Amino acid sequence: MTLIAPHPTVRVNPFDPPPELAKYRQDEPVRRMRYPDGHIGWLVTSHALARKVLADTRFSARSEFKRAPVNRPGADPFYGAPALPGWLVDMDAPEHTRLRQQLAGKFTARRMREMRPRIEAIVDHVLAAMADQGGPVDLVASFALPVPSLVICELLGVPYEDRAEFQRNSEVLFSLTAAADEASEAMDRLYDFLRRLSREGGLGDGLLNLLAADGTLDAEEIAGVGVLLLTAGHESTSSSLALSTLALLAHPEQLAVFRDDPSITDNAVEELLRHLSVFHFGVPRTPTEDLEFEGHLMKAGESVTVSIPSANRDAGWFTDPDRLDFTRKTSGHMAFGYGIHQCLGQNLVRMEMRTALPALFRRFPGLALAVPPEEIPFASDMSVYGVHRLPVTW
Known part of the structure; x- marks a missing residue:
């Protein structure tokens, strides 16, 4: 009888998922899993089956x-309860479809290409300030956090001067250790923050004001969309930028390729996204009816966790998947999920990484860690994996 274990959480290598996931993927890619509340649900670890679950509308x-x-x-106030207004990641059709249709056109690859000159200017500004500061510096505070924060503030119309407000509350929401009341209060503060900006005309001509002018979404939905995009829009990109920088420094042969051949930048970013998979505890889904899945009876209401990090390390899809390789074929990676809930802002994340990472190493070709690798505090206590601090010099 297979032991019903909880989700593994301990990494042996900081860039790799917990090693148990590889064994599960090979031996039992759909297996029973014990959830923290004692519920017995499921864990899906292979690439093919992850896509199958996320494409199946019977999984809510x-x-x-x-x-x-x-x-x-911190998830307790939000899981087991109806979705907050505008929080489309917690909805199915038709509510999800209605909200996503209002936003999808604002995040196309073409729109993000149009934003590139502005993103380049933001990156140049941040790097100039970092140079003026002089090394050593914390790359998270000096680069990885300000770049996406400035970009998402400008996109949404939120004043960057208010960044401490949403960054502090966002950190609480993504923390694995925050208490339920702390997370609930942080969410309330973020909604109040967006409502206040809207009332006082403080949203400029950004996306949120465009949504208000359109009149399709109500004020609470616009506030919710704003909270979702504001928190996810800087948290995931910041983690990806910092962790990618560390991965490049830890793989000097790949860093040399990345620095010397601009033509591989786009593919290198995709490979970093695949290899690092910052959403390290997967995507939750729940069958709304009893169903047969790969020879298993899944009952309505049984929780299913789709492991994105494991799917992105599946040798059935990627050759030598545990190796960081900027020349590999990266198509099909699932760093942004899959199906109708695939990350709305993925093209923005790509554009920020394609712009910021090459610029960082052009400006500071001698960039290096300022502390031994073992002293770097990894963010294993957050739902978005990365580093809390990254001291560097040049």
Whole structure:
């Protein structure tokens, strides 16, 4: 009889998922899993089956059914309850479809290409300030956090001067250790923050004001969309930028390729996204009816966790998947999920990384760690994996 274990959480190598996931993927890609509240649900670890679950509309994304795969008290106010207004990641059709249709056209690859000159200017400004500061510096505070924060503030119309407000509350929401009341209060503060900006005309001509002018979404939905994009829009990109920088420094042969051959930048970014998979505890889904899945009976209401990091390391899809290789074929990676809930802002994340990472190493070709690798504090206590600090010099 297979042991019903919880989701593994301990990494042996900081750039790799917990090693148990590789064994599960090989031996039992759909297996029973014990959730922190004692519920017995499922863990899906292979690339093919991850896509199959996320493409099947019988598996719901509704927050009423969700359970956190690892202990995360801060999710308690939001899981097991109806989705907050505008929080489309916790909805199914038709509510999800209605909200996503209002936003999808604002995040196309073409729109993001149009934003590139502005993103380049933001990156140049941040790097100039970093140079003026002089090394050593914390790359998270000096580069990885300000770049996406400036970009998402400008996109949404939120004043950058208010960044401390949303960054502090966002950190609480993504923390695995925040208490339920702390997370609930942080969410309330973020909604109040967006409502206040809207009332006072403080949103400029950004996306949120465009949504208000359109009149399709109500004020609470616009505030919710704003909170979702503001928090996810800087948290995931910041983690990806910092962790990617560390991965490049830890793989000097790949860094040399990245620095010397601009033609591989786009593919290198895709490979970093695949290899690092910052959403390290997967995507929750719940069957809304009893169904047969790969020879298993999944009952309505049983939680299913789709492991994105494991799917992105599947040798059935990627050759030598545990190796960082900027020349590999990266198509099909699932760093942004899959199916109708695939990350809305993926083209923005790509554009920021394609712009910021090459610029960082052009400006500071001698960039190096300022502390031994073992002293770097990895963010294993957050739902978005990365580093809390990254001291560097040049």
